[in-house]
Amino acid sequence: MKFFVDTANLNQIREAQDLGVLDGVTTNPSLMAKEGITGKENILNHYKAICEIVDGDVSAEVIATDFEGMVREGEELAALNAQIVVKLPMIKDGIKAAKYFNDKGIKTNVTLVFSAGQALLAAKAGATYVSPFIGRLDDISTDGLNLIAEIREIYDNYGFETQILAASIRHTMHVLNCAKIGADVMTGPLSSILGLLKHPLTDIGLEKFLADYKKGN
Numbered sequence: 001m002k003f004f005v006d007t008a009n010l011n012q013i014r015e016a017q018d019l020g021v022l023d024g025v026t027t028n029p030s031l032m033a034k035e036g037i038t039g040k041e042n043i044l045n046h047y048k049a050i051c052e053i054v055d056g057d058v059s060a061e062v063i064a065t066d067f068e069g070m071v072r073e074g075e076e077l078a079a080l081n082a083q084i085v086v087k088l089p090m091i092k093d094g095i096k097a098a099k100y101f102n103d104k105g106i107k108t109n110v111t112l113v114f115s116a117g118q119a120l121l122a123a124k125a126g127a128t129y130v131s132p133f134i135g136r137l138d139d140i141s142t143d144g145l146n147l148i149a150e151i152r153e154i155y156d157n158y159g160f161e162t163q164i165l166a167a168s169i170r171h172t173m174h175v176l177n178c179a180k181i182g183a184d185v186m187t188g189p190l191s192s193i194l195g196l197l198k199h200p201l202t203d204i205g206l207e208k209f210l211a212d213y214k215k216g217n
């Protein structure tokens with residue numbers, strides 16, 4: 001399972017990279033705005049800065065909602081760095097753009113996916129990643145994890161190579177449950193990854209080992 005962090009915060013990206021288990025980064029316009037990154041030039045420079053920190057794929061989202069605009073923006077984003085994955089919204093022109101970029105060998109991430117039918121279409125278009133938003137489904141009393149399971153079954157039925165990128169992850173149990181179902185990738189806040197570290201018996205055990213060592217030394 002690949003671990004991505006879902007943030008545009010460079011310190012958090014550095015911390016995740018330093019841990020040695022980071023496979024990539026996802027961003028979106030809201031995450032960019034949260035960091036105060038505005039204006040085309042600043043946004044493009046920020047993507048370049050993220051690519052310098054991480055080794056893996058970095059999803060950069062287009063703003064255009066028409067095919068020509070998405071192609072124009074996507075090509076500009078892809079030219080920034082070979083690590084860039086063009087993030088496209090799950091709308092008709094987004095699917096057309098995913099097919100276009102796939103034919104050109106440019107990686108894509110189809111985002112804002114909330115149904116198995118949408119994920120099927122993204123796979124047919126040859127998307128590299130599909131991003132089902134599980135936290136936002138949970139927010140409206142719909143089982144987000146069930147969507148991951150449905151997509152896994154459909155993709156396995158036909159051997160689709162599109163990777164299931166479980167997005168809108170809110171906490172560590174989401175990460176674990178996505179791993180059990182077989183999501184290819186998770187993207188979430190750094191805290192959802194760091195939560196995997198924690199167990200009180202680990203802390204108690206370590207404290208005792210160190211105390212016993214001190215007794216004899």
Ligand code: E4P
Pocket residue numbers: 006026027028111131133135136167168169187188
């Ligand atoms: C995915 O790529 C999105 O950036 C993200 O996971 C959205 O998560 P949210 O629902 O916490 O905003």
